[in-house]
Amino acid sequence: MEKKENKFEDREKLTSKIDTLLEGFEIKDEKGYEEKSSSNVETGFGEIDLEEIKEIHKNNVPSDSQSEQKGFGYKGLGSRRIYYNKDIDEYIYEVIEPDLSDSEKELLEKLVYLFGVSADIDVSGFKEVEKNQYLENALEKIIIDNHIEISNDTKDRIFYHIFQDFIGYGKIDIFMHDIGIEDISCDGTNSPVFIYHKDLESIRTNVVFNDSDELDNFVVKLAQICNKQISVYNPIVDGKLEDGSRLSVTLSKTVTRDSNFTIRRFREEPLTPIDLIDSNTLSLDMAAYFWLAIQYNSSILFCGGTASGKTTSLNALALFIPYSHKIVSIEDTREVNLPHENWIAGTTRTGFSQAEESKSGKDIDMFDLTRAALRQRPKVIIVGEVRGREAYTLFQAMTTGHLSYSTVHAGDIRTLIQRLESPPISLPRSLLTALDAVVFMNSVSVDQKPVRRFTSVTEIIKLDSGSNRLITFTPFSWFSESDVFNMEDGSRIFQRIKSENSWSDKEFEKEFENRKKVLSWMLNNNRRSYKDVAKIISQYYKNPSSVLEKIEEDGL
Numbered sequence: 001m002e003k004k005e006n007k008f009e010d011r012e013k014l015t016s017k018i019d020t021l022l023e024g025f026e027i028k029d030e031k032g033y034e035e036k037s038s039s040n041v042e043t044g045f046g047e048i049d050l051e052e053i054k055e056i057h058k059n060n061v062p063s064d065s066q067s068e069q070k071g072f073g074y075k076g077l078g079s080r081r082i083y084y085n086k087d088i089d090e091y092i093y094e095v096i097e098p099d100l101s102d103s104e105k106e107l108l109e110k111l112v113y114l115f116g117v118s119a120d121i122d123v124s125g126f127k128e129v130e131k132n133q134y135l136e137n138a139l140e141k142i143i144i145d146n147h148i149e150i151s152n153d154t155k156d157r158i159f160y161h162i163f164q165d166f167i168g169y170g171k172i173d174i175f176m177h178d179i180g181i182e183d184i185s186c187d188g189t190n191s192p193v194f195i196y197h198k199d200l201e202s203i204r205t206n207v208v209f210n211d212s213d214e215l216d217n218f219v220v221k222l223a224q225i226c227n228k229q230i231s232v233y234n235p236i237v238d239g240k241l242e243d244g245s246r247l248s249v250t251l252s253k254t255v256t257r258d259s260n261f262t263i264r265r266f267r268e269e270p271l272t273p274i275d276l277i278d279s280n281t282l283s284l285d286m287a288a289y290f291w292l293a294i295q296y297n298s299s300i301l302f303c304g305g306t307a308s309g310k311t312t313s314l315n316a317l318a319l320f321i322p323y324s325h326k327i328v329s330i331e332d333t334r335e336v337n338l339p340h341e342n343w344i345a346g347t348t349r350t351g352f353s354q355a356e357e358s359k360s361g362k363d364i365d366m367f368d369l370t371r372a373a374l375r376q377r378p379k380v381i382i383v384g385e386v387r388g389r390e391a392y393t394l395f396q397a398m399t400t401g402h403l404s405y406s407t408v409h410a411g412d413i414r415t416l417i418q419r420l421e422s423p424p425i426s427l428p429r430s431l432l433t434a435l436d437a438v439v440f441m442n443s444v445s446v447d448q449k450p451v452r453r454f455t456s457v458t459e460i461i462k463l464d465s466g467s468n469r470l471i472t473f474t475p476f477s478w479f480s481e482s483d484v485f486n487m488e489d490g491s492r493i494f495q496r497i498k499s500e501n502s503w504s505d506k507e508f509e510k511e512f513e514n515r516k517k518v519l520s521w522m523l524n525n526n527r528r529s530y531k532d533v534a535k536i537i538s539q540y541y542k543n544p545s546s547v548l549e550k551i552e553e554d555g556l
Contacts, residue, residue, distance in 0.1 A: 072174045073097070074160040080174050082200070093195055093205040095174050097164075098157035107150065108158045114142045115162075131167050170218060171207050172263075176243070182265050183307070188258030189215050196307070201450045212252060212259070219249040219259045240333045240347075243268065264307075270337045271316045274528040277519065281309065282454045283485040284523075286476050288515040289457070289493075293437060294320040295541070296497045299398045301386075303410040304441035309452040310407035311335050311384065313441060318405065319530060321380055323538045325403075328373040330366055331384030339534040344376065366390040370397075379403060391425045398434035412440060413458055413472060432470060435460045436493055446483050453478050454485075459492050514548060521551045 072078035081094045100108065115138060123131050139159060143150060150158075169176045175184045175195055183196035186209060193207040209215040223230040226239025226247055235254035239247045244266030252259040273287045282290075293300070294317065302310040315336050321327065327343040329336045334347050349364040366383065367390040373381050374397055383394055383406040398404050410416035416438060420427045438458045443450060457476040464471055475491040478484075498508045518540060522533060540547045 069178070072177055073168070074163040075156055077156060077160045078164075078174050080178060082197075082203070091200050091203045093197070093203050095171075095205060095207055097174075098160050100157060100161065104154055104158060107148070107154075108161060110148075111139060111142060111158065112162060114146065115139065118142065128167070132163065135163060135166060170221075171209070175205075175207075176245070176263075176265075184263040184265070185261070186215070187260050188252075188256070199449065215259045216252055219251060219261050222247055222249055222261060222263075238333060241266075244334065244337075246333045246335065266335070267312075270530045271312055272319060272528050272530050272533040273316050273519065274522045274533055276313065276316055277523055278528070279451070280483065281313070281452050283476075283487075284516055284519060285487050286454060286457065286485060287519050288512055289475065289491070290317050291320045291515050291519070291537075292497055292512065293493050294318075294403075295322060296493075296500065297403055298436035298493055299404045299434065301416075301435055301438045302405070302407045302441065303416055303438055304407075305409065305411060305443065308441040308443050310441055313439070313454070314382070314405055314407060318382065319534050319537060321403075322541055323534075325379040326377065327380045327382065328376055328378040329382040329384070330369040330373060330390075332366070333384075335384060336382055337530075339531060344373075344378075346373065367393065370394055374402070380405070382406065385409075386420075386425065388424045389426075391420065391427055392431075395427060395431040395434050399431070410440075411442070413438065413470075417470065429468065429470070430463055433460055433463050444480065446480075453483075461492055514544065518547060518551065525554075 068079065068081045070076060070079040072080065077098050079096045081096060083092055083094065084090075085092050115135075119138065121134065123134055126134065136159070139162065142148075143155070164170060164173045172184055172186075172193065175181050175193070180198050181195045182198055184193065185195075186193045189209050189212050191208065192204040193209075194202055194204055196202050209218065220230055222241070223237045223239065225241055226237070228237045228239045230237045230249060230251050232251065232254055235251040237247075237249050241247055241263070246264040246266070247261065248263075249261040250256050250259060273282075273290070276282050277284055277287050290300075300317075302314045304310050315338070318327075318336070318338055321338075321340065323340055323342075325340070325342065327338065327340055328346060329338075329343070330346050330348075332348050334345060336345065346369045348366055348369060366388065370381070370383065370390040370393045374393070380403045381394065381397055383390065383404070385407045386394065394404055394406065408416060408419060410419050417429070417432065419425065420432065421429060436459065438460065439454055440456045440458070441452060442455050443452050444455075445451070446453075454476070455478045456474055459473045459475060461471040461473055463469070473488075473490060473492060475488050475493075477486050477488075479486060494508065497503075498505070501508075503511070518536065522528065522536060527533065527536065536547065
């Protein structure tokens with residue numbers, strides 16, 4: 001997937017020439033352009049056409065109203081706006097919610113009190129729609145029984161805030177329903193909540209917790225949603241919210257001055273290999289490579305920095321695991337989401353012990369789960385992140401024929417080896433040869449936009465006994481200058497697959513091209529939901545010729 005060549009060598013000069021570029025066109029509105037003269041403009045950088053001018057204007061000129069989205073909360077009364085603040089040269093995420101007068105705030109408090117007195121039903125097992133219906137009916141009954149006179153508009157505004165606090169996530173409720181947001185973080189009182197946007201990276205918002213008691217109560221609420229207790233004795237809590245998002249909270253006046261929290265959003269619809277191809281996170285050739293590698297028993301480690309997309313990519317490529325395989329996943333916080341039926345999802349459980357020597361039977365860590373997994377005779381073991389002594393058991397499992405997939409924080413092969421050989425992991429280097437491949441991922445900037453890329457794929461060949469060095473081969477690498485992936489011949493995994501199946505070079509090349517054809521068809525026909533992708537991959541495993549025939553007929 002080659003990137004279009006950039007005709008401009010100096011983007012700063014390009015930005016300063018925006019007005020010149022648009023002289024031949026009249027901007028009718030935010031998205032419309034009307035040509036005045038020629039369809040090409042000479043800029044001193046060479047001629048560009050109208051489509052390029054539109055793209056330059058869209059990507060390089062901040063507007064006062066970048067984007068607005070409505071329809072959040074009760075009856076869709078909430079909205080958000082992302083705009084560029086020219087005074088501070090930053091984007092601002094603005095939450096817009098119904099304002100309440102002082103009398104309306106008093107009425108809200110009255111309704112909340114009366115609801116607390118009258119509510120006698122446990123709604124913890126209710127679905128969100130059922131919770132909304134129950135709360136609305138209960139509030140309407142309170143208004144009628146207490147002869148409260150209230151206009152429909154006022155009632156809707158008050159209900160908006162009650163629903164947000166009782167069923168939603170309070171001040172951050174809109175953040176939790178904006179699909180463009182990946183992370184939400186609050187560093188303390190009187191500091192704006194920051195969000196990490198998939199297109200704009202880290203930007204500040206207009207949401208602020210001004211009162212320490214309010215923030216303390218909010219982090220306690222977040223912990224309780226995760227069925228965890230936070231206190232002075234246990235001031236740091238990690239958990240999983242109802243929608244699957246990862247939560248980390250700290251209580252004030254313990255290890256930090258103010259309470260704080262960070263939420264890493266969870267996608268209800270997991271990404272698939274087709275999504276990764278479409279976003280150029282990996283190439284079509286790389287996707288076909290992983291399809292073959294995973295089907296034919298290759299253990300893979302996904303490495304990169306924080307928020308580089310390790311777990312997301314592991315989850316996406318796990319769709320290539322044959323559906324007959326038994327899978328056991330092991331995580332601190334549940335993130336892996338698979339369509340496979342023969343799958344056991346395990347998560348750790350923390351008691352009150354803070355050190356290994358004081359560990360009790362109530363503590364179940366990654367090591368315990370990894371040992372238990374081996375007794376369940378899985379074909380595949382997925383460990384969310386390797387951090388400690390569970391790594392030794394995992395690598396031992398690889399040597400005995402268990403396929404293993406996991407993530408590690410490491411930016412390159414040298415850092416990875418150092419991380420695995422050092423405490424608390426302390427793996428002997430000889431065990432690293434149990435790995436078949438290591439994927440390195442990074443969050444990088446392309447055209448001044450944050451993107452994620454598979455920067456390299458490294459195969460582990462062997463350990464040189466004389467020098468004690470790992471011999472590796474890199475079949476794929478990413479070039480930042482052109483944003484393209486390079487594929488090298490000589491993959492050891494490919495050689496093994498050919499040998500195991502007694503394929504000639506020509507037969508293997510045909511199979512490789514067939515996988516690319518299926519992936520390309522799904523991409524071109526927008527078949528990217530994880531259920532659709534899983535169904536097509538499963539069909540290919542059962543009867544590849546029928547899948548290829550259906551693709552030829554375009555009737556799958």
